[in-house]
Amino acid sequence: MSLPRPPAQPSPQEAAIGAVPERERIEVYYWMRLAREFDDRMVSMWKQGRGVGGTFSGRGHEAIAVGAGWALQQDDVVAPMHRDLACYLLRGMTPERIFGNLLGKAMGVSRGRDANLHGMGDLSLGIIGFISHLPQSLPVTLGAAMAFRYRDEPRVALTFVGDGGTSTGAFHETLNMASVYQAPFVLVVENNQYAYSTPLHEQMRLPDIAPKASAYGMPGLAVDGNDVDAVYGAVAQAVARAREGGGPSLIEAKTMRMLGHAIHDGAEYVPAELLDEWELRDPIRRYAGRLLESGVEKAEIAAVDARVVAEIDAAVAAAEAAPLPDPSEVEADVYA
Amino acid sequence: MSLPRPPAQPSPQEAAIGAVPERERIEVYYWMRLAREFDDRMVSMWKQGRGVGGTFSGRGHEAIAVGAGWALQQDDVVAPMHRDLACYLLRGMTPERIFGNLLGKAMGVSRGRDANLHGMGDLSLGIIGFISHLPQSLPVTLGAAMAFRYRDEPRVALTFVGDGGTSTGAFHETLNMASVYQAPFVLVVENNQYAYSTPLHEQMRLPDIAPKASAYGMPGLAVDGNDVDAVYGAVAQAVARAREGGGPSLIEAKTMRMLGHAIHDGAEYVPAELLDEWELRDPIRRYAGRLLESGVEKAEIAAVDARVVAEIDAAVAAAEAAPLPDPSEVEADVYA
Amino acid sequence: MTSDNFGFDAAVVDGDGRNRGAEVTYLEAIRGGIRHELTRDPDVCVFGEDVGGSFGGAFKVTHGLVAEFGDRRVFNTPLSELSFTSMASGMALMGLRPIVEMQFADFISSAFDAIVQFAATNHYRWGGAIPWVIRAPSDGGIRSGPFHSQNPEAWFVHTPGLKVVAPATPADARGLLSAAVRDDNPVIYFEAKPLYRSIRGSIPDGDHVVPIGEAATVRTGSDVSIIAYGTQVHEALRGADELAGEGVSAEVLDLRSLKPLDTAAILQTAAKTGKVLVVHAANRLAGVGAEVAALIAEEVWEDLDAPVRRLGALDTPVPFSPPLEDAHRPNAAKIAAAARELAAY
């Protein structure tokens, strides 16, 4: 396709970014809390042997998943990864359907076909499900962005990748093509310091990922991944630029994986001090504090905390009570 | 393996580099001329229908192949690509064996198994053959470098990639791992403005490849790919750094593909002016001029020019006279 | 059909078979199919390395399409098979119907994850349909060496969720191209590059579509069945001619689709003659022919009068040098010899 003019180098002003709009802040808090409640419940269920197979915790990543997801509009498309439970939720995927997926139930998002948070795609919610092979969601999401460009639709496609995923060829190929085509594509890198047991310095020579964007003539911005306002502001700006035809952006959200890689992993390889340090920056507690400072009533926050408990109670009950798929369906739907 | 300290950022001084040593200059001229003579002969043979299958011309790339190859020592390892005929030659692969490979002869480097310049590996000459799938030579050559590191041998592994090849995942994965492991690895990018029919701006957003090295905390230097002294100087410096444990480097040699992608390609898609412009920078004519200025006798240069014609005459005659492989060998040597 | 009037002059110039009844090459039939689909559906687009610009692809299959349809619908990609293939999946999820060209079938392995892991499994996992077509110029015999001669179809036939076709004639190339583009699933379309300019044929009138999953009996016979696809259909027909002179009547079944296989047609010809030779240019070991032979031996064992024989390439990389490549791959003479033996069994 005809290519745009040489890139405007990302200007420093672009670092000046806004926070979540006042009136939406309690809602943002709700989605982070809902995800956390879901996550805590899931972990205890699996510890109790009430789970099926393994699963992933997104604990500590709520500000990234919600901040980025909140910056999107209804008809934008997003492909969350395995730490982004909160993003599925705020797009409208019910806790019930997600618990159903984790438990392999017929009412689960993938109807028992795919495991844990995998395969939770639902185009009616603008969600593309991911596969294990990291990070195939990048080029696939670029494809969604290219479709918007093809049809001159003012829509944006966003996806996530971990620090580990940035070592793959797909990361490079996708960013290169996104910049060549100036596609309305936004990539949020969740730099949580580890790829499974492998620390950042064994994955890459330099500890910062945002600067890698410059190799593609693309804006790259690093933000505090435990600050939902910071994430939202940076992503909202990138999304707006993409929507206006300004091309792709990369945002690095620095955070920490607070539990093991997956449910079975005790993560003994992570220094305890590191976790203690990051626990102090818990994105939800931090945001609650900010809300209080900004004049939100304690009661309003408490109400949200109570509401999410009730919603997760109901979701778990419904999902556990739901039937498993019928074996006769095993060969159905391989083809459209 | 235990990882080195954070990287010293490439300093600007590193741009200050030397030329081919005085006494070696005529030899360097010889290898470029030999490659050019081979190349011209090959092209005319194929045009006359005396070839088998297709083939690639390295015309205009001689300064890169020779400059880089000359910077290596005997027991270093190199994986040339399809524009680097000159590098095979200077490592000691005879024109006869290479013509034999192009013609599918039993005495060809691959004994009739692989096509044109493919599969011309010979470990006794420190040469790793390439496969078509671009750019697998990068991670393979990194592996050679890792073997040297594993055994604490002061050896270096070098390979080449085109501008097109830099769009692949292997480019990113290899540079990332090379920098993580600080392997004695040198990558020479032959930026000849085109990947087959695709111009640079349809391949990447920014026209310069050397700066991409910074994403890996690795020195990246751009040089005039039609100046053998410039290429030699930059590569020699990178090779010395790698040998001393200073880690990998990327050198971008800017040049122009002077003929079609392969023998069948008329390259009508390349603007004629662009070729005219680059023809004026022909690396061999330029170097001959430099030799004359520096006091080399016209006769000495003429002697080299005559010598290469005789050598290529003999090589072609021998290769054309040599027998094709016996069909009974078709299943031999699949396994070691 | 509008598509047959639209840009008619160009059609004549290109000779892509849209001017009804004309004999066109296999390559022109593919181009004609692409143009036909680009014309009838604005969601169809074409991309891959060097397919755009003034160039039109390593084999010129897409030549002229940018001029006719514009560079938004037909465009070049960087050298990034893995990601431009998954990019096609994302576009397909949004309702487009990309036709992706692999410059050579050999390079399809570079896009393996995008095909076998993402695209092949997606609909089963969460219902997102991925209607793309990968065009893969395959096969050898033309001295192109180990990396420009491959026949990798077996990898994909073994992969759940894909469809695989391999036309052998201009009419089927055109009809299967249309079927593949309109199919709501990922379809790998193997076009045999040795046939590009070596065979000609006419394209049926109208909106010619060959359903995926239907084999074709291209020669009827009674003594032995030769089941083949791609280039080997033509070798089988030549072999059958040779045998006819000897009084051996060979039936030739062109599979056309490799996934799904036309099981009924395969078993029918096997039961009819009781003697079957399965042939393909891909290496024989664990190739598609193994599935076809095993299927026959399992399903119509009682009807067989001889063991099912298989011919395929040797289990080596495809060698470059003429005597080696000739020894490596099947051909009419080898087919005739094997069928002759079967007939005499």
Added chain:
Amino acid sequence: MTSDNFGFDAAVVDGDGRNRGAEVTYLEAIRGGIRHELTRDPDVCVFGEDVGGSFGGAFKVTHGLVAEFGDRRVFNTPLSELSFTSMASGMALMGLRPIVEMQFADFISSAFDAIVQFAATNHYRWGGAIPWVIRAPSDGGIRSGPFHSQNPEAWFVHTPGLKVVAPATPADARGLLSAAVRDDNPVIYFEAKPLYRSIRGSIPDGDHVVPIGEAATVRTGSDVSIIAYGTQVHEALRGADELAGEGVSAEVLDLRSLKPLDTAAILQTAAKTGKVLVVHAANRLAGVGAEVAALIAEEVWEDLDAPVRRLGALDTPVPFSPPLEDAHRPNAAKIAAAARELAAY
């Protein structure tokens, strides 16, 4: 053998079967083989994602190896399957013998070019030997879903230039690991992760090496032959027990090596019983079983008393939910049912 004394205490702690005669798990047998090879040859090294550090791999197969052999010989890689596999090829060309771990066999598709295009073809093309081993934890039945349960061996059996093994017991896991490391060619070693901790066995004394290319008759019988590998060997044995109670005598052949196949052993058991059931956990369509069945039907057709039957997984991605996954894959009961039918044929 020095390797059996060296670090003996660690051996006890690890329980890797180097303390002779002890019953060890399949996983411990693999670790023991790796340690044995690391000990006897300084050119052997181990890398892959998370295999190093204090962690020792997603399944802990390489746990403790860094402590014993150091982080130069056992180290982590970034998430770069394609390139760390080709890196292994480069190291192998320089004379090292890398043991590369794919975290799951499912991710081997990410390294496809490195395996099927570079490593597999290199020796044939120009004589450079590539002695690496890829360890690929495969198979399912343990509710791991479509991407942590795959059995991709057929892709590689169809690829010229590779060797492929799939041990079913601790002794074979140990013996084939040693054979694979010492082989001068690229070898893909499929370790069935459902067996890691579910089966135990003793390792023969001394430098135990199981030659690549030799199948093993793990149960002798006269009525029907069941040919299997990996997890399905154990299912076949269970099925055979069930049949024995019914007076049906089943022979079970464990292929152990998939490339090269032990053709002689396969044809021998087929000719002996005249009734053959081929079983694997991979999907049946165009799987390795198709080659085995086609081979039998072609080579010993005269000796067969019934059609060769095949059991394999359904042609769908591996589903996650228990009822779906159970319906998807073969097991002892399905094997017994199929063999029973064959016996009665």
